[in-house]
Amino acid sequence: MPKFFEDAFSPEQPFLTGEHLRHIGYALRMRPQEQLTINSCGVDYECEIAEITADAVHLNILSSAPCCTEPTISVTLFQALPKSDKLEQIIQKSVELGVTEIVPVLTRRCISRLSAGDFQKKLPRLQKIAQAAAQQSGRGMIPVIAPLHSLELAAERMKAIEVPVVLYETEGGISFSEVRADAKSYGLCIGSEGGFDPQEIAFLQENGVQPVWLGKRILRCETAPLTALSVLMFRTGNLN
Template structure:
């Protein structure tokens, strides 16, 4: 059953975004009486579509029990990447349970965005994670923060990990297995070529542990998907 998110409610009727209305009417071609799921304030509702003058109205039928295994908050720090790579990471990271995404500025980042250009990208990214959240039956949508420098990460609290191209001894799987007491994990990913030694050492100085992902050389878009899969395996029930 198709799932959508709603931020507004009017009596027994949920209000969906225009993009969702288009998806219901023109993509899914739903009919009068079809059922959908709606997430409202992180609660799940079974709803019925009632068309009025070709416009779908989303009527609540009943509240349903919601089972979620998203017990660990995962914050992903990623550099600005080329559009196709960034889109893939946002989509798959959402499917793998990331809670928050913070774009970061790094020395070796090829892409540079500021001001209006970043804000336009951010709106596009928010649409990607929303659609991925609906597809993967999440109860919430990951938030996307504003662009930050490494110096602005000082106050993050939790189990802090930086994916290293230098560290060989601390294996990510063993490290996570030995640190299961945390309910928040922060993962920093470098751009193509990795973080510079200076950047990695700075992150170490504010509590990030450098970890190895093994002997294979991975593409930058593969790294977060690999590490999120390992976190899911070690942490999720």
């Protein structure tokens, strides 16, 4: 069943306009009596299309209930900036897996060297990718794609997270299986194609971020966050 997000949705006057109208009426070619779901502020409304006019999609609400698909944990992905196509893939799949927020980070070994201003121009497209993935996977919210961060700003943000970790394949870390599974908030810091500079790892450790590793193989930058998210969701009971 198609799902749409609209925080301004009113149960007293159930209709959709604008982009939703174009998507439902023209892209999906939906018709009266077909059903869809509207998520508004964490509540899922199961609706039936009553009428599609030139101005709006008019709906009948069949039922409503709090969305039950969200993970019980908050996960912020701090992703060192990869090439643009890889970032789009990471965003799409991370949203499907239950990430709460994705924070792109510019580190020393990033191949992509966008300025904060240039990255800001890409944000609307990246946020749309997150929205589409949230709708497709039945999420109860649309994860935020943050502006480009420096490593220093990312480390400062991680201080407010209960369990912040950085994936690093060399000695000095612990197995991901040893990361505690009873926390409410997690931060996953993942390198770009070139990984992290040892000085960056030392800096993160000084700021309370624990290095961890995922087995003996080296994962690509687009594989590592999805693997880490999957393992974390499983260990915290969110893939049961």
